[in-house]
Amino acid sequence: xxxxxxxxxxxxxxxxxxAGPLSTLMLADLGARVIKVERPGHGDDSRSYGPFMDxxxxxFARVNRGKQSIALDLKDPDDHATLLSIIDRADVLVENxxxxxxxxxxxxxGTLSGRNPRLVYVSISGFGRTGPWRNRPxxxxxxxxxxxxxxxxxxxxxxxxxxxxxxxxxxAGLYAFGAIGAALYxxxxxxxxxxxxxxxxxxxxxxLEGAALSYLATGVxxxxxxxAHYSIAPFxxxxxxxxxxxxxxANDSLFAGLCRALDxxxxxxxxxxxxxxxxxxxxxxxxxxxxxxxxxxxxxxxxKVLGAAGIPCGPKQRGGGGLLRTGCFPRHxxxxxxxxxxxxxxxxxxxxxxxxxxxxxGTRRGRPRDPGRVRLIRRCAGDGGGxxxxxxxxxxxxxxxxxxxxxxxxGVDEGTWS
Amino acid sequence: xxxxxxxxxxxxxxxxxxAGPLSTLMLADLGARVIKVERPGHGDDSRSYGPFMDxxxxxFARVNRGKQSIALDLKDPDDHATLLSIIDRADVLVENxxxxxxxxxxxxxGTLSGRNPRLVYVSISGFGRTGPWRNRPxxxxxxxxxxxxxxxxxxxxxxxxxxxxxxxxxxAGLYAFGAIGAALYxxxxxxxxxxxxxxxxxxxxxxLEGAALSYLATGVxxxxxxxAHYSIAPFxxxxxxxxxxxxxxANDSLFAGLCRALDxxxxxxxxxxxxxxxxxxxxxxxxxxxxxxxxxxxxxxxxKVLGAAGIPCGPKQRGGGGLLRTGCFPRHxxxxxxxxxxxxxxxxxxxxxxxxxxxxxGTRRGRPRDPGRVRLIRRCAGDGGGxxxxxxxxxxxxxxxxxxxxxxxxGVDEGTWS
Numbered sequence: 001x002x003x004x005x006x007x008x009x010x011x012x013x014x015x016x017x018x019a020g021p022l023s024t025l026m027l028a029d030l031g032a033r034v035i036k037v038e039r040p041g042h043g044d045d046s047r048s049y050g051p052f053m054d055x056x057x058x059x060f061a062r063v064n065r066g067k068q069s070i071a072l073d074l075k076d077p078d079d080h081a082t083l084l085s086i087i088d089r090a091d092v093l094v095e096n097x098x099x100x101x102x103x104x105x106x107x108x109x110g111t112l113s114g115r116n117p118r119l120v121y122v123s124i125s126g127f128g129r130t131g132p133w134r135n136r137p138x139x140x141x142x143x144x145x146x147x148x149x150x151x152x153x154x155x156x157x158x159x160x161x162x163x164x165x166x167x168x169x170x171x172a173g174l175y176a177f178g179a180i181g182a183a184l185y186x187x188x189x190x191x192x193x194x195x196x197x198x199x200x201x202x203x204x205x206x207x208l209e210g211a212a213l214s215y216l217a218t219g220v221x222x223x224x225x226x227x228a229h230y231s232i233a234p235f236x237x238x239x240x241x242x243x244x245x246x247x248x249x250a251n252d253s254l255f256a257g258l259c260r261a262l263d264x265x266x267x268x269x270x271x272x273x274x275x276x277x278x279x280x281x282x283x284x285x286x287x288x289x290x291x292x293x294x295x296x297x298x299x300x301x302x303x304k305v306l307g308a309a310g311i312p313c314g315p316k317q318r319g320g321g322g323l324l325r326t327g328c329f330p331r332h333x334x335x336x337x338x339x340x341x342x343x344x345x346x347x348x349x350x351x352x353x354x355x356x357x358x359x360x361x362g363t364r365r366g367r368p369r370d371p372g373r374v375r376l377i378r379r380c381a382g383d384g385g386g387x388x389x390x391x392x393x394x395x396x397x398x399x400x401x402x403x404x405x406x407x408x409x410x411g412v413d414e415g416t417w418s
Numbered sequence: 419x420x421x422x423x424x425x426x427x428x429x430x431x432x433x434x435x436x437a438g439p440l441s442t443l444m445l446a447d448l449g450a451r452v453i454k455v456e457r458p459g460h461g462d463d464s465r466s467y468g469p470f471m472d473x474x475x476x477x478f479a480r481v482n483r484g485k486q487s488i489a490l491d492l493k494d495p496d497d498h499a500t501l502l503s504i505i506d507r508a509d510v511l512v513e514n515x516x517x518x519x520x521x522x523x524x525x526x527x528g529t530l531s532g533r534n535p536r537l538v539y540v541s542i543s544g545f546g547r548t549g550p551w552r553n554r555p556x557x558x559x560x561x562x563x564x565x566x567x568x569x570x571x572x573x574x575x576x577x578x579x580x581x582x583x584x585x586x587x588x589x590a591g592l593y594a595f596g597a598i599g600a601a602l603y604x605x606x607x608x609x610x611x612x613x614x615x616x617x618x619x620x621x622x623x624x625x626l627e628g629a630a631l632s633y634l635a636t637g638v639x640x641x642x643x644x645x646a647h648y649s650i651a652p653f654x655x656x657x658x659x660x661x662x663x664x665x666x667x668a669n670d671s672l673f674a675g676l677c678r679a680l681d682x683x684x685x686x687x688x689x690x691x692x693x694x695x696x697x698x699x700x701x702x703x704x705x706x707x708x709x710x711x712x713x714x715x716x717x718x719x720x721x722k723v724l725g726a727a728g729i730p731c732g733p734k735q736r737g738g739g740g741l742l743r744t745g746c747f748p749r750h751x752x753x754x755x756x757x758x759x760x761x762x763x764x765x766x767x768x769x770x771x772x773x774x775x776x777x778x779x780g781t782r783r784g785r786p787r788d789p790g791r792v793r794l795i796r797r798c799a800g801d802g803g804g805x806x807x808x809x810x811x812x813x814x815x816x817x818x819x820x821x822x823x824x825x826x827x828x829g830v831d832e833g834t835w836s
Contacts, residue, residue: 005603005607006604007604007607017668026596030600045668045669048670049694050649050698051636051649059631062631138732139653139668139730140666141666142666142732143732145655145663145732146732146733146735152582153571153579153582158572158573158576160734161573161576161644161645162644162645163571163582164567164643165570165571165585165626165627165629166627166628167581167585167625170589170625174589174592177592177599178444178596181596181598181599182423182448183423185602186422186423187423210477210584213469213476217469217471217476224582225582227580229558232467236559237563248557248559248560250463250557251466252466275466276466307554312544312556314561316566316568317563317566317569318566318639
């Protein structure tokens with residue numbers, strides 16, 4: 001297998017939980033060497049998040065596959081020196097401490113860019129490094145609520161509800177991944193790294209999209225509109241005889257085709273539905289008309305008829321599990337995966353967040369060095385500063401994961417977490 | 419202002435609507451020259467999507483700011499030759515036609531990489547270029563439903579509901595942005611481009627996260643859990659005297675702090691709540707206990723008390739509009755934006771999707787060439803093949819946007835859409 005596009009890249013990962021680890025996961029999947037620094041005796045908080053398999057956190061394993069893990073006490077002078085020696089050789093550093101902490105640790109952008117001018121230094125935080133909210137502690141749900149994404153999710157007569165995925169973390173991680181690639185490209189011209197400031201809040205705010213545009217244009221706080229779309233109609237779920245399906249007719253041509261497929265030429269010429277803007281204003285009226293016809297047959301019938309007519313439509317699958325159960329992973333990294341394959345790879349999380357970006361003809365996805373296995377190396381309790389390179393016994397920790405104690409020479413070890 | 423990191427990059431954008439345009443928007447924001455190819459006389463479908471300002475689509479303007487637009491009929495030999503002449507010089511091409519269309523147009527990966535081996539060629543589709551669903555037409559809602567993200571969004575007693583943002587489009591666009599950066603970095607070593615295959619389905623599936631992990635570990639289809647978290651507790655909305663707030667105590671230390679801040683030491687020592695796993699199993703019991711205390715005071719009181727104790731917490735803002743109304747853009751690109759600034763920039767969409775990734779110290783964000791203004795250039799009806807370079811009169815089109823007819827020499831023009 002040819003190397004991934006990030007082959008040769010050295011990444012220092014000081015992040016925890018989800019947003020930061022996702023960004024460096026992408027780099028690892030694409031061939032980078034990622035050294036994840038964890039707190040001795042505890043490790044990333046997410047090692048205590050379930051579900052567990054063989055006492056290992058799938059939550060942790062899934063976003064940290066293919067990385068190498070090292071336990072360092074950043075307040076210990078020897079460990080600090082070890083970290084600096086790695087950073088001096090690194091291309092990328094990612095951290096998600098609260099603003100100011102890295103400076104206090106002697107690891108601020110000014111210090112590190114002075115030592116290593118080519119370093120791309122990425123700070124991920126809830127609300128960014130500037131602004132009145134910069135010191136607020138944040139997790140995904142805090143940010144989701146603050147951006148208003150909850151207030152536009154749900155049906156008009158329901159309470160606001162959080163999208164079922166941690167989108168603030170995930171969006172920040174994806175923005176960071178993209179920004180790192182851009183900064184590395186930009187470094188070609190300047191020879192210098194940069195400081196990238198990613199806020200989960202900014203990342204999530206950028207997703208508001210139709211709802212935010214609607215407010216900007218009208219000044220009216222956007223309502224919850226269930227499964228409909230703020231700018232396009234018809235673009236919604238529609239009830240058939242047995243269950244509902246999604247239909248998206250996002251231009252005049254598709255709308256005409258939809259009316260033909262429903263055998264409802266009256267809708268195609270109805271002045272209420274003549275343009276997208278008109279259909280948007282008369283969204284409920286069209287839905288009622290369409291459902292009068294759709295309710296005469298089951299969903300399977302309509303998916304076949306509409307599909308044959310080229311109308312974008314589809315069933316509502318059940319989340320995650322339902323999807324796996326149907327065996328319908330059409331592709332992942334260019335190959336089909338059924339439930340058994342997904343379960344086989346369940347050890348490292350199963351659903352590989354990195355795959356969509358990695359499929360490529362010319363450049364193959366890099367093989368993770370040690371997929372799904374991360375070793376937490378820590379200094380033995382009571383060891384002095386000179387104990388590196390010594391292997392000691394495994395020990396069980398109270399939070400359900402085992403750490404293999406011992407410190408590799410140079411501070412880095414490729415090992416197996418088990 | 420220093421150039422953006424993508425300065426000097428030439429991008430050909432053959433995409434429409436949202437996922438593709440978002441990926442190239444990021445490149446344009448970061449300094450790339452993006453040439454957007456549109457269909458003569460019609461343009462990107464999203465030009466007909468509201469809201470509108472001065473008859474211009476904000477939907478379109480927002481994801482196409484800073485790009486240059488050219489109208490080409492890809493089946494016309496002269497226009498085809500014009501496009502090839504641009505592609506031969508390009509670094510990146512992004513397309514979102516259905517699988518097979520680019521090949522039929524003589525613009526397939528094999529052909530173009532033969533002409534320009536350095537070309538990074540990105541295909542974005544609903545379900546990818548391989549697999550049984552590859553030919554299914556897709557828009558955001560079709561993909562959201564197919565991945566099961568709807569089935570895990572909503573309260574346990576409600577119907578499944580779509581997250582209020584077009585996350586399938588947005589996730590695909592962000593993955594594409596990241597993948598392009600990685601491919602450009604990888605090109606340094608190989609001198610060759612690559613073919614990147616982005617599926618909205620894959621991108622969205624990767625977001626399922628906790629719900630998918632839960633299924634992989636347990637085999638049980640994940641239920642809807644409202645605002646709670648699949649792996650962490652307490653991590654939810656909690657009712658106060660007047661309204662609910664978000665509280666996230668994602669580790670034992672924060673949980674202990676929360677119990678202290680609530681003045682409920684009994685909860686901190688309750689065996690039901692001793693570890694994250696225990697708290698997850700007893701999620702509802704803790705919520706009831708906590709709300710007994712929280713309901714005694716209004717949300718503002720608790721946000722102050724919990725905030726002072728360093729517990730991640732926050733209010734639920736109203737979507738987009740409510741957020742702007744409060745004036746609480748803490749930062750965007752490193753500067754504060756109030757409602758007036760947001761409205762001033764409403765012309766080009768207001769909420770700049772590209773900003774989070776662009777903030778940087780060493781490398782400044784590139785200035786978009788022509789922010790918020792895109793000129794659709796088309797050949798005059800009735801013109802022969804040799805009419806390039808001639809300016810003709812503006813004309814109004816039935817879909818509410820005006821096109822400035824005329825074709826610049828070389829096929830590209832920097833102009834103003836108005």
